Amino acid sequence: MNTQEALYNYCLRLGDNALIHAHRICEWCSNAPFIEEDLALSNIALDLIGSAQCFLKYAAEIDGKGKTEDDLAYRRSERQYFNYLLVEQPNGDFANTMARLLLMSAFDVYLFETLATSKDEAIAAYAAKTLKEVKYHLAHASDWVIRLGDGTEESKYRMQKAINDLWLFSGELFEMDETDTILINEGIACNLHDIKPKWQNYISSVLEKATLNLPEAIHMVKGGKNGLHTEYLGHILSEMQYLQRAYPEAKW
Amino acid sequence: MVNATITKESVLALLAEIPDPEIPVVSIQEMGMLRDVIIKDDLCEVIITPTYTGCPAMGIIQADILMVLASHHIKPAKVTMVYSPAWTTDWMSDEAKEKLKNYGIAPPLHSSCNSLPGSNLHIICPQCGSKQTEIISQFGSTACKALYKCNSCKEPFEYFKCH
Numbered sequence: 001m002n003t004q005e006a007l008y009n010y011c012l013r014l015g016d017n018a019l020i021h022a023h024r025i026c027e028w029c030s031n032a033p034f035i036e037e038d039l040a041l042s043n044i045a046l047d048l049i050g051s052a053q054c055f056l057k058y059a060a061e062i063d064g065k066g067k068t069e070d071d072l073a074y075r076r077s078e079r080q081y082f083n084y085l086l087v088e089q090p091n092g093d094f095a096n097t098m099a100r101l102l103l104m105s106a107f108d109v110y111l112f113e114t115l116a117t118s119k120d121e122a123i124a125a126y127a128a129k130t131l132k133e134v135k136y137h138l139a140h141a142s143d144w145v146i147r148l149g150d151g152t153e154e155s156k157y158r159m160q161k162a163i164n165d166l167w168l169f170s171g172e173l174f175e176m177d178e179t180d181t182i183l184i185n186e187g188i189a190c191n192l193h194d195i196k197p198k199w200q201n202y203i204s205s206v207l208e209k210a211t212l213n214l215p216e217a218i219h220m221v222k223g224g225k226n227g228l229h230t231e232y233l234g235h236i237l238s239e240m241q242y243l244q245r246a247y248p249e250a251k252w
Numbered sequence: 253m254v255n256a257t258i259t260k261e262s263v264l265a266l267l268a269e270i271p272d273p274e275i276p277v278v279s280i281q282e283m284g285m286l287r288d289v290i291i292k293d294d295l296c297e298v299i300i301t302p303t304y305t306g307c308p309a310m311g312i313i314q315a316d317i318l319m320v321l322a323s324h325h326i327k328p329a330k331v332t333m334v335y336s337p338a339w340t341t342d343w344m345s346d347e348a349k350e351k352l353k354n355y356g357i358a359p360p361l362h363s364s365c366n367s368l369p370g371s372n373l374h375i376i377c378p379q380c381g382s383k384q385t386e387i388i389s390q391f392g393s394t395a396c397k398a399l400y401k402c403n404s405c406k407e408p409f410e411y412f413k414c415h
Contacts, residue, residue, distance in 0.1 A: 036399060040391035047395060050306025054335065125336030129305055132338065132415055136390055 006182040007120065008062045009082065010189055012072070013179075013225060015055035016083035019073060021104060022048035023236055027091055040140055044101070047133040054126040074244035078233050085224040086169035088233045092162065095148055095155070099162035101141035106202045107173045108134040110195035119187035142206050149210025160212050171220025173199070258326055263289045263296060266320055273312040274394050277355045280313055284343025287334060296321060296329040301339045303415070304395040341415050353378045358400065358411040375411050377402035385409075 001009075025045040032038035056069035086104060091097045112134060115127035148159040174192040176184075183189030207214050223229065243250055267289070268281040280286045280300070288299040298317050302310050314331045321329040341360040349359035358378045374383045382404035389399040390413075397410040 036389040036391070039393065039399075040389055043391040043395050046306040046308070047304060048306070050302075050304060054305055121336065125334075125338070126305075129302075129335050129338040133304060133395075140390060 001178055001182060003182060003186055004062060006179045007188065008059055009179045010183055011055045011059035011062060011123075013082040015052045015059060015069075015072070016081050017087055017104075018048040018055065019052035020081070020083040020233070020236060021087035021100075022046075022052060023240055024087065024089075024091055025097070025101075028097065033094060041097075044137050044140065047130075047137070051126070051130045051133070054129075058122050058126070070244075074241045078229050078237060079227040081224075081229065081233060081237070082227055083224050083233075084169065084172050085221060085230055086166065086172065088224070088230060088236060089166065089169065090232060092165075093158060094144075095158040095162040096165065098141050098144040098148070099159070099166050101137060102145050102206065103166060103170050103173075103203065105134050105137040105141055106199050106206075107195075109138050110198050110202075111190050111192075114190035114195060118189070123188065145206055145212075146210040149207070149212040156211070159210065163207065163212060164215050167215040168218055168221050172222040172224060175222050175225060177225070258291060258296065260289045260291055263291070263298070263321070263326065266324060267298065267317060270313070270316050270320060273309045273316070275352065275355065275357065277351045278344075278348045282345045282348035282351070284339065284341075284345070285313065294328065296326050298329065298331045299334050300331060301334055301337075303339050307395055309394075339415070341412065352412055356409060357397065358409060360412050360414045375400055377405060377407070378409055379407045380405040387411075 022045040025041050025048070028038065028041040029045070030038060032041050052073070053069050056072045060067040060069055060072055084104075086100060089096075089100060109131065112127040112131040115123055116131055118124040118127060145159060145163075148155040150156070151159075174196045176192050180189050180192065184191050204214055224233075264281070264286070267286055268279055270280050272278050272280055272283050272285075275283075283303070285300050285303060286298070287301050290297040290299065298321075300310075300313065300317070310333065314333075317331050318329060321327065344360065352359045356378050358375050361373055361375060375385050375387075376383055377385050377400075380402060382402055384403040385400050386403060387398060387400055388408070392399045392410050396412055396415065398413050399408065400411050401408045
């Protein structure tokens with residue numbers, strides 16, 4: 001794998017994580033518990049779509065085959081998607097969605113903090129922009145996890161269950177492979193081992209404030225980063241890509 | 253071939269009139285989104301910076317720019333989005349902040365602050381000027397705004413977030 005191929009993979013991963021997470025969060029639109037939350041979730045999803053657009057567009061440029069960000073979003077199948085398993089998990093109840101947002105946006109904050117100083121100028125620029133936005137996502141998720149965890153018996157039970165249920169997908173966030181190694185050596189990518197302790201500290205502090213328990217070490221599942229997904233991604237894509245698959249080249 | 257009498261300043265002056273599609277009392281220049289105009293022999297290139305990565309107004313702004321240029325026979329033209337340096341509310345002019353306030357939107361308080369809304373910031377109610385306000389939600393009707401309410405005049409209002 002050369003640097004250019006690694007960079008292409010890396011941008012697809014960044015874009016896919018944002019896109020699939022955004023698509024999941026969009027499912028709350030008009031279904032959130034109250035209107036302010038509806039707006040908040042829709043805004044968060046919108047930020048993520050913007051971020052996905054930046055990284056997929058850049059991936060298409062690196063690829064140099066005349067594709068657009070839309071081609072990459074609508075014309076790839078499950079095995080060609082490289083998002084983490086965490087972001088494709090179903091919304092579940094509100095606690096589940098907030099647990100997923102907490103785990104992912106804490107990761108995003110530390111990731112983009114590092115990428116803002118990437119030697120790749122485009123990645124650094126998109127990261128600096130995205131960082132400002134994901135800080136809001138993290139604040140929002142943290143507030144809810146604390147409020148629900150330190151809430152009623154029912155909300156505490158559900159919040160703890162949500163964290164426990166998603167915990168097995170958190171290990172994959174810090175997995176690294178050849179793509180990462182090549183780009184870390186070039187000063188382009190983030191060394192995920194470096195940000196793992198910060199992420200763990202942050203999550204622990206939020207769970208402590210929420211009077212929740214940090215889940216015990218369990219077997220972590222992985223695969224998304226290499227295109228091996230849970231059954232849920234195919235269903236997301238079948239919905240998201242339907243129009244472009246049924247009517248190729250359809251435009252507004 | 254771009255007309256030889258066209259200058260960067262004249263193009264900027266034309267584009268400065270374009271309103272922000274979501275907050276039409278301020279222009280894209282006052283918002284700090286309009287960054288530069290580069291005139292080359294065969295192209296007029298306009299550089300803009302998005303406020304938020306997913307801001308849906310960016311497409312409309314690009315179309316508005318091309319329309320203004322076309323109506324003044326400035327072509328060929330293209331709009332380029334530049335992400336670095338990242339847009340910040342620091343680039344918003346004082347006039348723009350005043351206009352926002354008069355429009356009913358509390359302008360961003362600090363320049364490029366790192367603190368999120370709701371954290372110890374006293375946002376002034378744009379309706380009655382009271383400091384007795386509280387946050388309802390960090391997210392509002394558009395990506396750039398938060399929801400507040402005034403405990404003096406009891407009116408809800410939007411706050412343009414520091415970014």
